[in-house]
Amino acid sequence: MTRNSLFDVIIIGSGIGGLVTATQLAAKRAKVLVLESYLIPGGSAGYFEREGYHFDVGASMIFGMGQNGTTNLLTRALHAVNVSVETIADPVQIHYHLPNGLDLKVDRVYEKYLQNLTAYFPHETKGIRRFYDECWKVFNCLNSMDLLSLEEPRYLLRTFLKHPLACLGLVKYLPQNAGDIARRYIKDPELLRFIDMECYCWSVVPANMTPMINAGMVFSDRHYGGVNYPKGGVGKIAQALATGLEKTGGKIQYQARVKRILTERGKAVGVELVNGQIYRGKRIVSNATRWDTFEKLLPVEEMPRNEKKWQQVYQKSPSFFSLHMGVKQSVLPPGTECHHILLEDWQDMTKPQGTIFVSIPTLLDPDLAPAEYHIIHAFTPDWIENWQGLTEQEYEKRKEAAAWRIIDRLEQIFPGLDAGIDYLEVGTPRTHRRFLGREDGTYGPIPRRKLRGLLSMPFNRTAIPGLYCVGDSTFPGQGLNAVAFSGFACAHRIAVDLGL
Numbered sequence: 001m002t003r004n005s006l007f008d009v010i011i012i013g014s015g016i017g018g019l020v021t022a023t024q025l026a027a028k029r030a031k032v033l034v035l036e037s038y039l040i041p042g043g044s045a046g047y048f049e050r051e052g053y054h055f056d057v058g059a060s061m062i063f064g065m066g067q068n069g070t071t072n073l074l075t076r077a078l079h080a081v082n083v084s085v086e087t088i089a090d091p092v093q094i095h096y097h098l099p100n101g102l103d104l105k106v107d108r109v110y111e112k113y114l115q116n117l118t119a120y121f122p123h124e125t126k127g128i129r130r131f132y133d134e135c136w137k138v139f140n141c142l143n144s145m146d147l148l149s150l151e152e153p154r155y156l157l158r159t160f161l162k163h164p165l166a167c168l169g170l171v172k173y174l175p176q177n178a179g180d181i182a183r184r185y186i187k188d189p190e191l192l193r194f195i196d197m198e199c200y201c202w203s204v205v206p207a208n209m210t211p212m213i214n215a216g217m218v219f220s221d222r223h224y225g226g227v228n229y230p231k232g233g234v235g236k237i238a239q240a241l242a243t244g245l246e247k248t249g250g251k252i253q254y255q256a257r258v259k260r261i262l263t264e265r266g267k268a269v270g271v272e273l274v275n276g277q278i279y280r281g282k283r284i285v286s287n288a289t290r291w292d293t294f295e296k297l298l299p300v301e302e303m304p305r306n307e308k309k310w311q312q313v314y315q316k317s318p319s320f321f322s323l324h325m326g327v328k329q330s331v332l333p334p335g336t337e338c339h340h341i342l343l344e345d346w347q348d349m350t351k352p353q354g355t356i357f358v359s360i361p362t363l364l365d366p367d368l369a370p371a372e373y374h375i376i377h378a379f380t381p382d383w384i385e386n387w388q389g390l391t392e393q394e395y396e397k398r399k400e401a402a403a404w405r406i407i408d409r410l411e412q413i414f415p416g417l418d419a420g421i422d423y424l425e426v427g428t429p430r431t432h433r434r435f436l437g438r439e440d441g442t443y444g445p446i447p448r449r450k451l452r453g454l455l456s457m458p459f460n461r462t463a464i465p466g467l468y469c470v471g472d473s474t475f476p477g478q479g480l481n482a483v484a485f486s487g488f489a490c491a492h493r494i495a496v497d498l499g500l
């Protein structure tokens with residue numbers, strides 16, 4: 001590439017948000033360049049391999065890979081560039097192991113799930129059904145229309161004329177949080193705590209701070225398109241998108257860390273890599289977090305006023321402390337499900353190292369580990385502050401102590417785990433920051449206080465002309481299918497802006 005190659009669109013980062021934007025635009029014949037600082041695509045949806053184990057870096061409970069409707073955005077993104085990924089249906093979304101003996105499976109079949117839950121709360125049978133049925137209303141609205149840029153007036157008008165009732169339905173739910181709706185129908189405090197956990201386990205905030213639009217998606221799609229695991233590991237999604245991008249004429253460059261976004265007369269016009277290479281583009285998209293974008297890639301002292309305001313409303317969520325384990329098959333009792341959530345005391349739900357998330361993808365795809373071994377990926381929210389200012393020795397000691405605390409707790413559901421460990425790799429928020437290129441290793445933005453649903457989440461355009469953001473710091477937030485939504489919307493807005 002020459003020093004001054006001009007691209008239609010330059011995308012900083014090949015997370016799923018960046019890749020969906022890139023592939024959508026390449027499919028519209030835009031000249032696209034993706035610059036990724038790491039060795040492989042995917043970001044938090046990437047993978048790594050050690051001693052015969054193929055580990056997912058982060059995400060492993062995958063929505064949006066169903067075959068029907070319009071909310072299966074990962075499937076649709078792959079198809080747009082003529083690639084696909086084989087998936088394995090997960091019969092149970094989560095097996096919860098919660099305080100006071102609440103031991104519950106979220107079955108793929110909606111009625112079976114409601115039966116499981118009402119068995120614990122028979123006096124709330126009606127309330128449970130009314131709450132989850134209301135989630136379906138949100139989902140059905142979303143699932144009846146093409147999900148594109150809410151910043152594009154002609155699309156909004158077209159969609160409104162085609163689906164007036166669905167649009168009005170969504171407008172009604174946009175400023176609402178799941179907890180408010182749950183409290184309308186449900187009174188039992190223990191059940192409300194459970195609804196908090198249902199939200200917390202993907203939004204990392206309790207139900208009263210979780211937007212109803214996101215809750216409607218998750219609580220319904222798990223029974224509609226379902227949770228489906230990509231054969232060969234979650235990394236296959238990003239790899240397939242990158243292949244599709246190149247087949248469609250786009251370019252992706254690895255080990256290409258962007259140092260800064262170049263502006264001229266206040267407009268974004270290009271990027272400079274750490275090695276001094278400069279690329280110019282008509283439009284620049286950042287798939288980095290908003291903190292990385294506006295505090296590192298651009299001069300922090302020139303941060304636009306609306307970004308400062310956004311930071312007053314949203315804060316960085318914690319990162320994670322994580323264990324990637326290879327274990328003997330004998331550790332897993334017969335009938336073990338792929339995803340688990342473990343918490344012993346409700347008071348600890350949102351505390352660092354409180355809730356433990358577990359994923360055992362080898363139960364769905366045994367090829368990810370050597371024969372007769374499984375992968376257990378266990379992680380728990382944690383703050384970077386807990387891991388800073390330590391000597392190397394103190395850091396290692398703290399890591400080891402925290403790892404054994406988690407393993408001890410997991411022994412409750414996997415007796416013999418300690419003795420059955422064949423491989424163990426421990427990651428802290430510092431690991432997440434380093435390998436995922438995310439400020440403080442954050443999982444993404446969370447509201448500082450209770451907000452009006454999703455109303456204050458920014459869309460893709462920014463206050464800097466020519467610069468767009470995509471990924472989990474934009475509407476509608478975290479999760480692979482959510483960032484795919486953001487990617488579709490970003491590409492759509494740019495395509496209109498470029499007249500493609």
Ligand SMILES: Cc1cc2nc3c(=O)[nH]c(=O)nc-3n(C[C@H](O)[C@H](O)[C@H](O)COP(=O)(O)OP(=O)(O)OC[C@H]3O[C@@H](n4cnc5c(N)ncnc54)[C@H](O)[C@@H]3O)c2cc1C
Nearest residue numbers: 013015016017037043044058059060061258471472479480
């Ligand atoms: C432990 C964990 C578990 C999770 N579990 C699930 C789950 O089960 N299901 C689910 O749906 N979601 C899950 N998520 C969330 C999901 O993975 C993320 O929301 C999503 O992958 C974020 O995608 P993104 O495109 O916004 O950005 P990222 O994945 O963060 O990708 C951004 C990319 O940009 C690159 N980059 C950053 N800065 C630069 C730069 N300056 N120059 C060049 N490249 C740069 C990074 O290297 C990275 O590849 C999980 C996340 C974690 C961490």
